[in-house]
Amino acid sequence: MTKDLPHHHGDLREALIAAGLRLLAEGGPSALTLRRAAALAGVSHAAPAHHFDGLKGLQTAMAARAYAQFTGSMIQHRAAAELALNNDFSRLVGVCDGYLAFAMDRAGLFHLLFVSAEVTRDDPQVMQASAAAYQVLRDACLPFSPDGTPDPQIETLVWTMVHGYALLGLNLPDCPKRSLFDIPPFDVLLARILQRG
Amino acid sequence: MTKDLPHHHGDLREALIAAGLRLLAEGGPSALTLRRAAALAGVSHAAPAHHFDGLKGLQTAMAARAYAQFTGSMIQHRAAAELALNNDFSRLVGVCDGYLAFAMDRAGLFHLLFVSAEVTRDDPQVMQASAAAYQVLRDACLPFSPDGTPDPQIETLVWTMVHGYALLGLNLPDCPKRSLFDIPPFDVLLARILQRG
DNA sequence: CACAGATCTTGACACTGTCAAGCAATCCGG
DNA sequence: CCGGATTGCTTGACAGTGTCAAGATCTGTG
Numbered sequence: 140m141t142k143d144l145p146h147h148h149g150d151l152r153e154a155l156i157a158a159g160l161r162l163l164a165e166g167g168p169s170a171l172t173l174r175r176a177a178a179l180a181g182v183s184h185a186a187p188a189h190h191f192d193g194l195k196g197l198q199t200a201m202a203a204r205a206y207a208q209f210t211g212s213m214i215q216h217r218a219a220a221e222l223a224l225n226n227d228f229s230r231l232v233g234v235c236d237g238y239l240a241f242a243m244d245r246a247g248l249f250h251l252l253f254v255s256a257e258v259t260r261d262d263p264q265v266m267q268a269s270a271a272a273y274q275v276l277r278d279a280c281l282p283f284s285p286d287g288t289p290d291p292q293i294e295t296l297v298w299t300m301v302h303g304y305a306l307l308g309l310n311l312p313d314c315p316k317r318s319l320f321d322i323p324p325f326d327v328l329l330a331r332i333l334q335r336g
Numbered sequence: 337m338t339k340d341l342p343h344h345h346g347d348l349r350e351a352l353i354a355a356g357l358r359l360l361a362e363g364g365p366s367a368l369t370l371r372r373a374a375a376l377a378g379v380s381h382a383a384p385a386h387h388f389d390g391l392k393g394l395q396t397a398m399a400a401r402a403y404a405q406f407t408g409s410m411i412q413h414r415a416a417a418e419l420a421l422n423n424d425f426s427r428l429v430g431v432c433d434g435y436l437a438f439a440m441d442r443a444g445l446f447h448l449l450f451v452s453a454e455v456t457r458d459d460p461q462v463m464q465a466s467a468a469a470y471q472v473l474r475d476a477c478l479p480f481s482p483d484g485t486p487d488p489q490i491e492t493l494v495w496t497m498v499h500g501y502a503l504l505g506l507n508l509p510d511c512p513k514r515s516l517f518d519i520p521p522f523d524v525l526l527a528r529i530l531q532r533g
Numbered sequence: 534c535a536c537a538g539a540t541c542t543t544g545a546c547a548c549t550g551t552c553a554a555g556c557a558a559t560c561c562g563g
Numbered sequence: 564c565c566g567g568a569t570t571g572c573t574t575g576a577c578a579g580t581g582t583c584a585a586g587a588t589c590t591g592t593g
Contacts, residue, residue: 147540147589168453173581183542185582190540194581253507254451256365260508292520292528295501299525300493303500310450311457323489328496331489332529344558344571370550380573382551387571391550 205248206268213237227282242305360444402445403465410434424479439502
């Protein structure tokens with residue numbers, strides 16, 4: 140107990156973000172509610188309004204945090220891939236594995252980052268965090284550029300594919316495709332694309 | 337006036353679907369509401385419950401309709417492409433253009449089909465309609481299979497890419513990538529993938 | 534110490550989806 | 564022709580939601 144709940148919460152903004160992340164992780168997007176986050180932070184239902192611009196503001200702040208985790212997932216899987224097989228392709232597959240693992244394991248956060256309309260994507264912090272995430276993918280694509288400089292085609296190709304792969308897996312668990320055949324693993328598709336890069 | 341609003345609406349189910357589609361088209365996903373759809377159909381707020389399993393049911397019924405439009409968009413663009421340049425690649429580009437055009441021009445419906453968690457995707461009508469849509473893409477991919485039989489890799493590659501391309505364009509209008517460079521047109525990316533198919 | 538400003542609470546409002554109960558119209562068997 | 568039975572819709576209520584206005588409470592500073 141924090142000495143009888145003082146009127147002024149120590150850092151309510153932070154507590155609300157933490158509460159929001161927990162609600163999202165445990166109950167999905169529909170469980171994330173301003174009033175619930177406030178309750179979880181031990182505060183009245185209208186308190187969040189003094190720290191965020193409504194629910195949209197809270198979710199935007201949460202998205203900035205989530206991007207850091209997303210970037211971490213890509214870096215972590217890249218490191219694991221490097222350990223197993225230290226070449227350019229293995230590294231790129233590792234980054235993509237991090238992308239896909241984040242989408243699957245933390246679907247709520249992934250939804251926040253790339254799908255939800257409740258996030259202000261031109262928020263400065265969100266833009267900075269998302270640029271950092273994209274840079275990881277960009278770096279991993281660089282070795283496959285024909286002339287050693289960043290190639291928009293390669294980058295778009297890879298990003299588009301890994302993103303589509305993630306979303307189809309997330310949103311269409313029972314789509315007809317599932318019954319038509321087994322979906323090829325992502326690294327097979329990636330190899331097919333890059334073989335002639 | 338339909339002769340003083342009879343107590344029994346002629347075909348309320350259909351009217352509610354139409355109202356829902358209109359609300360979604362005009363005001364986006366957040367404008368689609370059971371009560372509003374009921375009001376637009378000239379009926380009391382609890383009437384929809386007798387025709388659909390809540391809002392989720394209405395959206396599921398709407399999704400089935402939307403799939404038909406989606407399939408139509410792909411077929412229509414395929415026909416236009418055939419008219420311009422009648423070969424396998426042009427045909428596949430046409431189908432993908434139809435995919436992307438639908439995603440952009442009817443974003444609300446696209447959201448319903450592939451993103452919204454408020455659609456029961458294993459509903460029989462939805463499954464049938466979505467299978468029909470997928471078949472168009474499948475057929476367009478067939479000529480690029482190495483041995484003339486459907487190739488899961490090619491199909492997944494194309495679908496994944498066009499889907500990712502659509503969603504990144506939809507959800508990240510101001511993402512950092514936009515400022516880094518111009519996104520290559522889709523047919524350029526597609527050509528790059530299939531060149532060695 | 535006193536006051537100004539930040540911080541949180543309380544209460545209200547308009548929405549939302551959903552349920553129970555009842556009213557109105559149609560249908561069907563006699 | 565007519566009287567239940569059934570279907571279709573309405574009314575009313577309830578618990579949630581986000582959001583705003585007003586006020587209470589604490590904190591820091593002159």
